[in-house]
Amino acid sequence: MFKKSPYTSFIPLLAIIVLVISVQSCKPRSLEGMIVMSQSQGDIDSPDYLSGNRWRHIPESRIVALNVNSPEEPLSVLTKDFQSACAPKISYDGNSMLFAAQQNKNDVWQIWEMDLHNLKTRQITSSDGNCIDPDYLPGDRMVFSKHEIINVATKEKGYTLYTSNLDGSNLARITYDPSTYFASTVLNDGRVVTIGRTLIPEVKDAKLMIMRPDGTKQQLFYQSEANHHLQGRVWEMDEGSIVFVEADANNEMDITSISYNRPLHSKVNMTSHIKGDFYAISPYQENKVLASYRSDKEGRFALYGFNTQSHELGTPIYKDGEYHVLEAVPVVKRDRPKKLPSEIDLNVKTALLVCQDINYSNKQSNDSTTLTNRANKLEILGMDETMATFETEEDGSFYIKVQADTPFRMQTLDGNDNVVKGPSSWLYLRPNERRGCIGCHENRELVPKNAQPLAVRKDPIPVPSPKEIDSLKRDLKM
Incomplete structure (x- = not known):
């Protein structure tokens, strides 16, 4: 009789084990707990802060x-199929990553999303202008910057902010002033902080601007000193500080901290004692950020940890003699920001603005009634013409109804039409938005005085005024 070999039953078991190992080895490994970072071999030392080239979109970069x-494992290149890729941002659940990329050389930059479990990518935007700097919004939406014309008359271009669903649908523009916007970040309170730079009538230094995701309630968040540059995204720490990298007039790049509760008056340079430059940071562990740093301008940026409490730079986490380490973010879950309600009604073509007293200014030390050159008129300036001029109420208040999504500036005049305070920063109001201000160039930390402005007892003044509309029609006929 044939005797059964003891190895006969072992062979099928061995085959099953080999098959399981083979399947597991082919299965993509989760990136949870890993660090995703952008790298570049090329020149990053001559960034263009207006076009974003070699700053917010970097040729031949990779993620x-x-x-x-x-750390002995080789890096996993996530964007092998792209000519250039940068600006990674991880979703709140840690499962996906937004990034900006060129698929082929000379392609327009578009926004893509990667599934961090199977590493599959899908294109979100299909724009004819560069799309960069994406970030996740609550409700399966995102915010990003898009390059397009911001002044129809001059054809001048800049980056405007847009939001969309994560499949690219429901695209919505949210900024309408002649400024260019980069490096947006969504804060825990649901608002968007972005680097804004006015381009018209002249180029001005960059500021941090903050707004709701629908573009309403835009206001100044932080202003650098003259000739300083805001290097990249801001990040919110658990203890309530906002951190970012800022370059001074000599292009020395340091980590800056400001308070969320008092951003205009709380700046701290945390790395002035450390020789060298910081390129970008992001939260990592308690009181620690990931920082791309180099000790001299001839070297490559490497990845370090930096303690935001002791202001100490740790030992290198990763160094590469061939590549710069640029923006690095950990693949971790984080709290989803608040989803803010929107007051926008696209069926309404106007918005309302009320001011308590045009003679109140942050620069004055006395009560406005003591001013020798008191204004009693307001001029609304459009992109190319005056939109309206009118007298304010006795208390200096005004109440206007403006065309929505139309940029304008304001200046105050005296009884002889002399300018008392020159043009303000650009403003725009979204459809159905209602905004109020204390005065002109007022202290942004003050609350309004407890008094009803006289102007709100009347109907709002239309802007453009009927007089200016008639004048414009006459000019068009000529």
Whole structure:
């Protein structure tokens, strides 16, 4: 009789084990707990802060993943199929990543999303202008910057902010002034902080601007000193500070901290004692950020940890003699920001603005009634012409109804039509938006005085005024 070999039953078991190992080895590994970072071999030392070239979109850049628990492992290149890729941002659940990329050389930059479990990518935007700097919004939406014309008359271009669903649908423009916007970040309170720079009538230094995701309630958040540059995205720390990298007039790049509760008056340079430059940062662990840093301008940026409490720079996490390490973010879950309601009604073509007293200014030390050159008129300036001029109420208040999504500036005049305070920063109001201000160039930390402005007892003044509309029609006929 044939005797059964003891190995006969082992062979099928061995085959099953080999098959399981093979399947597991082919299965994509989760990137949870790893660090995703953008890298570049090329020149990053001559960034264009107006076009974003070599600053917010970097030719021949790539996105890689680093396993910090096994640093001896080679980096995983996540964007092999792209000519250039940068600006990674991780979703709140840690499962996906937004990034900006060129698929082929000379392509327009578009926004893409990657599934961090199977590493599959899908294109979100299909624009004829560069799309960069994406970030996740609550409700399966995102905010990003898009390059397009911001002045129809001059054909001048800049980056405007848009939002859309994560499949690219429901695209909505949210900024309408002649400024260019980069490096947006969504704060925990649901608002968007972005680097804004006025382009018209002249180029001005960049500021941090803050607004709701629908573009309403835009206002100044932080202003650098003259000739300083805001290097990249801001980040919110658990203890309530906002951190970012800022370059001074000599292009020395340091980590700056400001308070969320008092951003205009709380600046701290945390790395002035450290020789060298910082390129970008992001929250990592308690009181620690990931920082791309180099000790001299001839070297490559490497990845370090930086303690935001002790202001100490740690040992290198990753160094590469061939590539710069640029923006690095950990693949971790984080709290979803608040989803803010919107007052926008696209069926309404106007918006309302009320001011308590045009003679109140942050620069004055006395009560406005003591001013020798008191204004009693307001001039509304459009892109190319005066939109309206009118007298304010006795208390200096005004109440106007403006065309929505139309940029304008304001200046105050005296009884002889002399300018008392020159043009303000550009403003725009979204459809159905209602806004109020204390005065002209007022202290932004003050609350309004407890008094009803006289202007609100009447109907709002239309802007453009009927007189200016008639004048414009006559000019068009000529």
